[in-house]
Amino acid sequence: xxxxxxxxxxxxxxxxxxxxxxxxxxxxxxxxxxxxxxxxxxxxxxxxxxxxxxxxxxxxxxxxxxxxxxxxxxxxxxxxxxxxxxxxxxxxxxxxxxxxxxxxxxxxxxxxxxxxxxxxxxxxxxxxxxxxxxxxxxxxxxxxxxxxxxxxxxxxxxxxxxxxxxxxxxxxxxxxxxxxxxxxxxxxxxxxxxxxxxxxxxxxxxxxxxxxxxxxxxxxxxxxxxxxxxxxxxxxxxxxxxxxxxxxxxxxxxxxxxxxxxxxxxxxxxxxxxxxxxxxxxxxxxxxxxxxxxxxxxxxxxxxxxxxxxxxxxxxxxxxxxxxxxxxxxxxxxxxxx
Amino acid sequence: xxxxxxxxxxxxxxxxxxxxxxxxxxxxxxxxxxxxxxxxxxxxxxxxxxxxxxxxxxxxxxxxxxxxxxxxxxxxxxxxxxxxxxxxxxxxxxxxxxxxxxxxxxxxxxxxxxxxxxxxxxxxxxxxxxxxxxxxxxxxxxxxxxxxxxxxxxxxxxxxxxxxxxxxxxxxxxxxxxxxxxxxxxxxxxxxxxxxxxxxxxxxxxxxxxxxxxxxxxxxxxxxxxxxxxxxxxxxxxxxxxxxxxxxxxxxxxxxxxxxxxxxxxxxxxxxxxxxxxxxxxxxxxxxxxxxxxxxxxxxxxxxxxxxxxxxxxxxxxxxxxxxxxxxxxxxxxxxxxxxxxxxxxxxxxxxxxxxxxxxxxxxxxxxxxxxxxxxxxxxxxxxxxxxxxxxxxxxxxxxxxxxxxxxx
Numbered sequence: 001x002x003x004x005x006x007x008x009x010x011x012x013x014x015x016x017x018x019x020x021x022x023x024x025x026x027x028x029x030x031x032x033x034x035x036x037x038x039x040x041x042x043x044x045x046x047x048x049x050x051x052x053x054x055x056x057x058x059x060x061x062x063x064x065x066x067x068x069x070x071x072x073x074x075x076x077x078x079x080x081x082x083x084x085x086x087x088x089x090x091x092x093x094x095x096x097x098x099x100x101x102x103x104x105x106x107x108x109x110x111x112x113x114x115x116x117x118x119x120x121x122x123x124x125x126x127x128x129x130x131x132x133x134x135x136x137x138x139x140x141x142x143x144x145x146x147x148x149x150x151x152x153x154x155x156x157x158x159x160x161x162x163x164x165x166x167x168x169x170x171x172x173x174x175x176x177x178x179x180x181x182x183x184x185x186x187x188x189x190x191x192x193x194x195x196x197x198x199x200x201x202x203x204x205x206x207x208x209x210x211x212x213x214x215x216x217x218x219x220x221x222x223x224x225x226x227x228x229x230x231x232x233x234x235x236x237x238x239x240x241x242x243x244x245x246x247x248x249x250x251x252x253x254x255x256x257x258x259x260x261x262x263x264x265x266x267x268x269x270x271x272x273x274x275x276x277x278x279x280x281x282x283x284x285x286x287x288x289x290x291x292x293x294x295x296x297x298x299x300x301x302x303x304x305x306x307x308x309x310x311x312x313x314x315x316x317x318x319x320x321x322x323x324x325x326x327x328x329x330x331x332x333x334x335x336x337x338x
Numbered sequence: 339x340x341x342x343x344x345x346x347x348x349x350x351x352x353x354x355x356x357x358x359x360x361x362x363x364x365x366x367x368x369x370x371x372x373x374x375x376x377x378x379x380x381x382x383x384x385x386x387x388x389x390x391x392x393x394x395x396x397x398x399x400x401x402x403x404x405x406x407x408x409x410x411x412x413x414x415x416x417x418x419x420x421x422x423x424x425x426x427x428x429x430x431x432x433x434x435x436x437x438x439x440x441x442x443x444x445x446x447x448x449x450x451x452x453x454x455x456x457x458x459x460x461x462x463x464x465x466x467x468x469x470x471x472x473x474x475x476x477x478x479x480x481x482x483x484x485x486x487x488x489x490x491x492x493x494x495x496x497x498x499x500x501x502x503x504x505x506x507x508x509x510x511x512x513x514x515x516x517x518x519x520x521x522x523x524x525x526x527x528x529x530x531x532x533x534x535x536x537x538x539x540x541x542x543x544x545x546x547x548x549x550x551x552x553x554x555x556x557x558x559x560x561x562x563x564x565x566x567x568x569x570x571x572x573x574x575x576x577x578x579x580x581x582x583x584x585x586x587x588x589x590x591x592x593x594x595x596x597x598x599x600x601x602x603x604x605x606x607x608x609x610x611x612x613x614x615x616x617x618x619x620x621x622x623x624x625x626x627x628x629x630x631x632x633x634x635x636x637x638x639x640x641x642x643x644x645x646x647x648x649x650x651x652x653x654x655x656x657x658x659x660x661x662x663x664x665x666x667x668x669x670x671x672x673x674x675x676x677x678x679x680x681x682x683x684x685x686x687x688x689x690x691x692x693x694x695x696x697x698x699x700x701x702x703x704x705x706x707x708x709x710x711x712x713x714x715x716x717x718x719x720x721x722x723x724x725x726x727x728x729x730x731x732x733x734x735x736x737x738x739x740x741x742x743x744x745x746x747x
């Protein structure tokens with residue numbers, strides 16, 4: 001049980017009190033929120049689009065964080081749930097003319113169900129074996145989407161083109177800006193819900209399972225129920241992110257949801273700090289922007305440059321953004337004392 | 339000071355007036371963002387990493403060719419600034435890169451972005467923005483659709499045209515053929531299969547004995563070949579990418595199946611397919627092409643091929659000359675230069691599409707003799723001709739006329 005546990009207990013920087021350590025202080029939260037709300041007013045549409053993708057991948061990383069950081073289970077299969085969410089939204093919008101906002105809860109519910117069902121057999125597995133089982137799910141998904149049987153709905157390998165929604169009520173916002181604020185509202189909602197979930201009785205049960213499964217069951221936690229529940233919640237949030245992603249990108253195709261996406265999300269979680277929810281945004285920024293930086297440094301060796309940058313991060317700050325935040329906090333405290 | 343300013347202002351006003359009044363005489367330079375007196379910005383998206391990274395060579399060849407053009411003085415005095423990004427063949431990334439090119443780098447157009455799913459992902463966006471998406475690097479049939487997507491244009495002969503040509507040949511010469519088809523289970527394979535069935539028309543159902551598909555992830559397609567063989571077919575249409583094509587040719591020889599073998603031109607390279615499969619096993623295979631195969635000895639003294647070799651020696655010496663993608667990138671970059679030259683000093687999105695849609699009988703050094711680039715406002719398929727060829731000894735022997743199987747999207 002594994003790396004999650006080690007990550008959490010190894011270094012003094014991330015010792016105990018996970019309940020509070022999971023979030024930012026009120027002041028910092030407000031600053032971040034203000035930045036997220038105000039920045040789009042001053043930048044180009046392209047940057048707004050990138051910020052939208054930042055929030056969307058942030059949500060997906062957050063979902064994985066609840067699963068791994070919260071309940072200590074691994075998943076390399078998040079891309080599969082992301083794909084199901086994306087396709088649910090795309091199919092509902094394009095084949096049934098459902099309003100885009102209404103497709104998201106549907107995507108969430110379907111993915112919750114898929115995650116919950118997948119969680120049932122996966123329960124028997126733990127650690128690396130669970131990671132492998134979810135890996136299988138991620139590899140299978142793009143091919144399932146190509147199946148002739150579903151082709152009428154999924155568009156097969158050609159994928160589906162999704163129409164981007166205009167701002168409602170005649171608001172004077174560009175499509176990109178509207179979608180950004182729409183995504184931001186959903187992200188904030190899910191973030192607050194996730195924080196509350198982890199602080200609640202269920203959240204404590206997740207963490208008890210993560211820290212010691214036997215002790216948790218001795219205390220009366222229904223281990224199997226909470227493990228599958230964590231899977232379901234994580235999949236559901238990933239599904240909503242996938243649906244938003246489909247609307248933002250305006251296109252879904254099997255090639256967009258390969259195992260590479262699952263690994264990217266996993267990477268984002270580690271870079272952001274396992275179990276530290278605000279780190280999800282940092283992790284998401286890492287997986288979106290660092291490949292671009294790497295490409296800027298060397299086109300032919302972009303993969304190698306990315307590898308070096310990733311290695312540096314893991315080597316210098318093994319606990320990711322969370323460690324950076326803690327160091328900053330300590331520095332600030334020191335300055336105050338002086 | 340102020341007097342000078344005033345005088346300059348008057349002069350400017352006079353010049354402006356002159357320019358307006360003399361109308362065409364001064365043939366105003368007109369630009370959309372991305373073009374200036376000294377520069378033309380061209381965007382491009384290629385899978386330099388990821389599963390399709392073998393095609394990244396195309397982007398590198400194009401960059402080398404534009405370097406050559408710049409070294410020789412540019413186009414009408416303007417240097418090409420070629421900005422090429424990596425999308426790893428992932429459509430969401432393609433959208434991000436396309437938006438970066440259009441909105442942040444402010445390119446004049448996006449040229450030869452690669453792959454059917456990536457191009458599908460940005461087609462709607464490009465057409466909403468009215469920025470040309472020119473000469474996309476995919477053989478799918480849907481790019482020839484000027485009515486719905488007036489800002490998107492294909493380049494190479496599409497897959498359906500090619501398989502229609504084979505189907506017509508079979509109907510004419512082997513009307514009683516029993517056909518076996520092997521295809522890759524993706525957009526490319528299915529596009530070929532559709533063209534083939536359309537070409538056979540009502541006889542498709544009775545002539546095609548068996549269809550087998552394989553996944554790119556399969557290590558070997560031997561079992562499929564055995565299955566096709568056991569169906570008793572005497573014509574084999576082989577819709578496979580190079581690695582699998584070589585396997586299929588080899589396996590056919592091993593089990594002694596000698597059907598009339600049609601091989602899609604995707605895999606017609608002598609150097610990368612037929613040699614590895616064994617030239618003796620590849621005799622009498624029929625395929626088609628529109629590009630000269632650099633590994634084919636018959637072009638040794640061809641002027642087009644000599645020019646190509648000189649270009650590579652000077653600007654891209656590390657290129658693998660047996661890779662058909664190098665010839666492809668070279669030819670399509672020439673097509674791009676032709677269009678920009680034709681635009682003259684009017685480098686607006688509209689004029690670029692207008693010039694791209696009025697190419698007449700353009701012949702390029704890398705194209706087979708007799709194959710010409712042709713477009714019109716209703717025909718957005720620049721290359722639509724192919725010539726059949728049969729493999730004899732160690733080279734392709736072209737036979738029959740230049741054929742056209744023009745299909746709209």
